[in-house]
Amino acid sequence: MAVTEPAPAAPPAAYEGILRRQAMRESAARTYARSLPIVPVRARGLTIEGADGRRYLDCLSGAGTLALGHNHPVVLEAIKKVLDSGAPLHVLDLATPVKDAFTTELFATLPREFADNARIQFCGPAGTDAVEAAFKLVRAATGRSGLLAFTGAYHGMTAGALAASGGAEDVRVTRLPFPQDYRCPFGIGGERGARIAARWTETVLDDPKSGTPAPAGMILEPVQGEGGVNPAPDGWLRRMRDITEARSIPLIADEVQTGVGRTGAFWAVEHSGVVPDVMVLSKAIGGSLPLAVIVYRSELDTWKPGAHAGTFRGNQLAMAAGTATLAHVRENRLAERAATLGARMLASLRALASHHPCIGDVRGRGLMIGVELVDPEAAPVDGGSEAPPDPLLALAVQQECLRRGLIVELGGRHSTVVRLLPPLTLTDEQATAVVDRLADAMAAAERSPHRRTPTGSIR
Ligand code: PMP
Numbered sequence: 001m002a003v004t005e006p007a008p009a010a011p012p013a014a015y016e017g018i019l020r021r022q023a024m025r026e027s028a029a030r031t032y033a034r035s036l037p038i039v040p041v042r043a044r045g046l047t048i049e050g051a052d053g054r055r056y057l058d059c060l061s062g063a064g065t066l067a068l069g070h071n072h073p074v075v076l077e078a079i080k081k082v083l084d085s086g087a088p089l090h091v092l093d094l095a096t097p098v099k100d101a102f103t104t105e106l107f108a109t110l111p112r113e114f115a116d117n118a119r120i121q122f123c124g125p126a127g128t129d130a131v132e133a134a135f136k137l138v139r140a141a142t143g144r145s146g147l148l149a150f151t152g153a154y155h156g157m158t159a160g161a162l163a164a165s166g167g168a169e170d171v172r173v174t175r176l177p178f179p180q181d182y183r184c185p186f187g188i189g190g191e192r193g194a195r196i197a198a199r200w201t202e203t204v205l206d207d208p209k210s211g212t213p214a215p216a217g218m219i220l221e222p223v224q225g226e227g228g229v230n231p232a233p234d235g236w237l238r239r240m241r242d243i244t245e246a247r248s249i250p251l252i253a254d255e256v257q258t259g260v261g262r263t264g265a266f267w268a269v270e271h272s273g274v275v276p277d278v279m280v281l282s283k284a285i286g287g288s289l290p291l292a293v294i295v296y297r298s299e300l301d302t303w304k305p306g307a308h309a310g311t312f313r314g315n316q317l318a319m320a321a322g323t324a325t326l327a328h329v330r331e332n333r334l335a336e337r338a339a340t341l342g343a344r345m346l347a348s349l350r351a352l353a354s355h356h357p358c359i360g361d362v363r364g365r366g367l368m369i370g371v372e373l374v375d376p377e378a379a380p381v382d383g384g385s386e387a388p389p390d391p392l393l394a395l396a397v398q399q400e401c402l403r404r405g406l407i408v409e410l411g412g413r414h415s416t417v418v419r420l421l422p423p424l425t426l427t428d429e430q431a432t433a434v435v436d437r438l439a440d441a442m443a444a445a446e447r448s449p450h451r452r453t454p455t456g457s458i459r
Contacts, residue, residue, distance in 0.1 A: 009053025128156025228412025229370025
């Protein structure tokens, strides 16, 4: 199934019919399908082939899931092995050799200090279910209810299921400022901005009159993904660890998107040396199939049996694919490769920014990269120095990328951050092709009349 020869193109009527039926039958909430009207039929590594016979370089990677790209041989082999073995595919949360191997491999990759005293809970197969489990765990362990979360965060989509089942307490979330250099909420950025952000957190927790009551936990992403690729400074992350530890507040690291080498360390918390109390893991740990777990300090395990249940918590194929992926990333030092290649891509994109005033910022860590697009001709917002975001330009860039055979995602507050999440197996040549296509697309989008009518109103 190697993608060497292009697949014979289906007649346009066939794939156009598929897209038309999707638009008619699927919900108005559909997302990626709107901006990426393609019909994938084959894929390998970085490349997706559409039913139209065209090839695309996929820098969306299943929203950051495909650490090894599409259909990596070690993943396919692991899946085939389970299928050929006659093992049951549905086992609820029973013990199996496949699950045992997965847990052993996962624990071998986690920071030693953490893994040596940790428990794992297999969750329903979406990141959001593992986030729910983490919240329930820290509420049960602390007997408190509120949570601390950060501006720009994304942790999933579930909300009502527990409430509808009568099993939810009201969750009060106190939102704290996430440090960012670009568009810093304090207008400062850098280390000083991060220090003020940390100070704010401390003040909110310690103010006996108008602060927040002691919460059940704090949740953060070491690099915010959907929020527009905002890496947390290591020093700030260590401060969050100190602040939470001093107040006995469990720290939950949401590594759903940053895990498995993506940011240039196997787990993104390793950059700062922070050891969290709970880690939420999904996406790449399933080697492209659905899998989600939380791993946590064993002292927090005050749960009663059935405290977090779910039918689909034993996906054997995902565990086998995940074991193969984790082992491959570890054995081939792909986290280090992501760090090197990511730094190179960031440098190329920053060089590009000097020719494109519409690039407001280039940021990222490892192979989690964001390019924020702005309208350089408009006045800066709120007296700051940064030009306002330009959502229509971002959309135009995404479309121009697609026309050039490059799939990118948009993220951030106004969907103005072009996000690159290529597989860790990306070659130097592919990295160059990605940057070249993005540069071309940017130039074309800037030239196109995407932005404003002559009167300046948004079209
Ligand atoms: N946490 C983070 C950091 C994520 O990026 C995502 C998904 N993008 C989630 C949680 C939710 O995962 P899922 O979509 O699998 O529910």
